[in-house]
Amino acid sequence: MANEFDVVVIGAGTGGYVAAIRAAQLGMQVAVVEKQKALGGTCLIWGCIPTKALLEHAHALKVVQHAKDWGVTIPAGEVGIDMAQVQARKDRVVTGLTKGVEFLFKKHKIEWIKGTARLAGNGRIDVFEGDTRTLQAKEIVVATGSTVRGVPGIEIDRTQIITSDEAIGLKAVPKSIAIMGSGAVGVEFASIFRSFGSEVTIIELLPRLVPVEDEAVSAELEKSFRKRGIKVLTGTTVTSAKGGAKGVDIEARTGDGKTQKINAELLLVAVGRGPVTTGLGAEGIGLQMDRGYIKVDPLFRTSVPHVSAVGDVITIDGPHPQLAHVSSHEGVITAERLAGRHVEPIDYRHVPGCTYCDPEIGSVGLTEAQARAAGYDVKIGTFPFGVLGRAKMAAETEGFVKIVADRKYDEVLGVHMIGPRSTELVAEAVLALRLECTSEELVHTIHAHPTFAEAIGEAAHAAAHGAPLHM
């Protein structure tokens, strides 16, 4: 068994496994050390894939609940959700994809070393807790990712006070659930459990839901959530939470200083994720760190030669979103650099952000407030899905597309959407920003009819000419 490799990747999440595949495609001999029983990391096992599978179940339930509107007759009786079947199907989707990564490793002759890796210096990696081996690599790529983070004073017991890791595996629909944090993870679970019939309360410290999104998007989501019966508490801090025989007793301080008491069967803590570097030996080999994250330059080189790092575990000058597609792209760039190819740094302003709650959110670039703060003379074009033929057919009429453009050169600075298929539609907006499109160019990009994408063309009309066509 060879222990010497061109590249050893630590961690088989979307950052690590994609880096490994690309490096192997470029002719390098590659091994990946992964401690879990399956490949794919957070995204495939606990994150993107299982949550979106649950959201598809929520969507299916919504369609069936409105069967009458669709002219679909179903036998009399209550429409409900069978969590055993939901979980079984979700697990099949996850297993299919993790096995798919295993297949790709075999296809590209990438060795999966099952164990935990520790950096030992000078290209050496000690593998323990599993396949105990010492490896020697010309290049090392650290992709150890992130894990759930708690908040001081609130003890996560993983039964009543839970994280997303437990929430995706719940065997029964909770009667009630309070969710701390309204980032993508928080609002996606709020959407899922409300659809499944739970009483949902979402508690956000900042003044609005999905605080990284454009303010208009946050307002629209709050309106929609309230309509669905989700209780929204913004500007509110959870001060204590204690599980007991009658559920979790939560105390929170509202913006006006009042104390609010909430009782829920479960409390889901969704306040972000922190890096996985404990026990990795990073400091021991001299890697520069920042609050547990590994510091890298724009091409993902660490402070130690021949050691790179990608994905959720890194920090870079400027904002670094913890997203699967970001980690994969960083993995590709790193593999290509190691193969001697010319590579360019990522422009993080062009990273799409997608939140898959109902209604969906897709966004890229500057929000209106950010564009104004950056000194642009801003013009806005908005188009509501409610007037779009395709949206009416689908009975998905909530939300809008909003284009933020610069009045001087007409350049599109940001596109923000909430509503049907927004997580798909945002791809056009990403290309528009990457190619420095003007809103006029978007007007002359022909959008097929009848499609949801027409909303982008109409919003571009509004930005370029002051009004859309169909309003």
Ligand SMILES: Cc1cc2nc3c(=O)[nH]c(=O)nc-3n(C[C@H](O)[C@H](O)[C@H](O)COP(=O)(O)OP(=O)(O)OC[C@H]3O[C@@H](n4cnc5c(N)ncnc54)[C@H](O)[C@@H]3O)c2cc1C
């Ligand atoms: C609930 C949830 C939903 C999400 N939804 C989305 C989404 O819809 N879209 C999106 O883009 N992103 C989403 N994300 C974020 C996304 O999952 C992460 O950004 C992405 O998985 C990061 O990939 P990574 O490769 O950097 O790390 P990870 O996926 O965390 O992988 C790191 C791997 O390294 C392994 N590892 C760690 N230390 C060692 C060691 N010492 N030795 C061996 N192995 C080790 C771990 O076991 C793990 O498999 C979601 C996250 C969560 C929690």
